[in-house]
Amino acid sequence: MSLNLVQAWKQAREKLEAAGIAGPVIDARLLVEAAAGATRADIVTDPYRPLTPEQAATLGDYLARRARREPVSHILGRKGFWKIMLQVTPDVLTPRPDTETVVEYVLRDFPQTASWTVLDLGVGSGAILLSILAERPAAKGLGVDLSEEALAVARENAANLGLAGRTALLRGDWTFGLEGESFDLVVSNPPYIASHVIAELEPEVRDHEPRLALEGGADGLDHYRTLAPEILRVLKPGGRFAVEIGYDQKQPVEALFRAAGAEGVVTVRDLGDRDRVVAGVKKALETKA
Template identity: 35%
Template sequence: MINEKNNYEDYLMNYHELLKKAGQDLIAAGKEERDARQLLLYLKKWSVADYLKYGVAEVAKEEEICYQELLKKRTQGVPVQEITGSQNFYGYEITVSPDVLTPRPETEQLVELALREMESLQWPKVLDLCTGSGCIAIAIAAENKKAQVTAIDISDQALQLAEKNGEQNLVNDRITWLKSDLFEGLEERGFDIIISNPPYIPTNEIADLEIEVKQYDPQLALDGGVDGLYFYRKIAEAGINFLKPGGKLFLEIGDGQGSDIAGILRSSHWQDVQVLPDYAGRQRMVVAGKPGHEKIERN
């Protein structure tokens, strides 16, 4: 029988038992139980299928010690993605670092909306602003083989990592990585879609964020100015000039910002402005269109 204590005993557990105990420890520390599996798969370089196949095998003591070290980092607030160095986004593995915002699940829903709009476009031209890790650009290029994507960021470090991620996911032939402060260095126009997850946290709220965000995501990717709306004003004002007539804008927003951002867009003559909920029911996305009757080239 296993001696039930907070620390692991000399008893050689199998991987199923180890994972169960680790999950309980993470819950007790206020973390997600699912993180225990992700860290175990990372340590073993396993797929979920591998875990199901080999989970009854005994765990070597050295492995158990290494696993405990990973769990310790997690209980201390280090995000799983910072421990493993990667995050799955829309089915694609994205390398992350302290230089970029860790991809979030809600951003996948923004990508899904944009891809749905692109289904009827013959050769869609997409502009990804504040690309960070490149996750949005990569997912779009990988899912729509006819898409040509321009991905912009002001950070050299972010762009280097994004290009590396594009190479890893075999899509760099259809993505142009460009350093620019939003539209300032962009000469190309006539995009069908602009998509962005810009910084949207008000400056004075950053200090109150969870430690996993404020300590491990770069401030450059978080700080949206005094009211969190700085980048939305810039995008609303200039973005309409870079879209084809009838083109669409897709934005991720902070919960509670929908009404303000919709007002900003309408004041800049965008039409069909919609504030949309994520799967949790929170207002996290805005879609808007550029006025005009010119037809976008479709199938």
């Protein structure tokens, strides 16, 4: 007897609950939709549509992988972020809603028609950079990453979103080789998890995310020590920056940017009311009266 959509969703939820998966309702729905070629609306308006044997087998495979704590984004190969859909592989961090705080904040003071230049350090899948460029059609961006595999993912996402013509991607170590005072905006979600904490992370992160994109040294702050002065170096006078931080890193990261000469340094909280983004500006050139 074949499963229909609503039965498949119910059984999928029960299997994920039994496996101890957090958020089994949403995960089950996403996996059913993907396996059955259905939408959320289909489950509501056509709940008794049967799955083919092939679709049921695909769903069974998806559920087995999720029960082994493989992220849904890796199973499906995609993840929604901000207003765009991104291809995702194990070579990049899965984009998270917390990181949307960076995009939301910088867009507030980013004029719709301004031809700004944006630098994304540690571009990964391209989530931050491509979200900004999708919202600001006059802007151009450069994404830098140490991982060639990550850059390949970002390159595919830029092409899929029709943004390849405004997106340059470069393999590099942060700002090494970049000229000073070149960018109007610099954004980054650097690795900020302390090395000793990695083993305590959820299996979805610890076992499936690239360690290169997670580990921030003994106290999680190694990359900010490098980035603070370098971000100020490559920003144009009056340029802005916004970097993601861990929930408990506000004070040291703010101090690093102030010591590097940043002005107007603030910390923005995410939707969970946790400290998430440190932002500021580079001092503008003084004008003669």
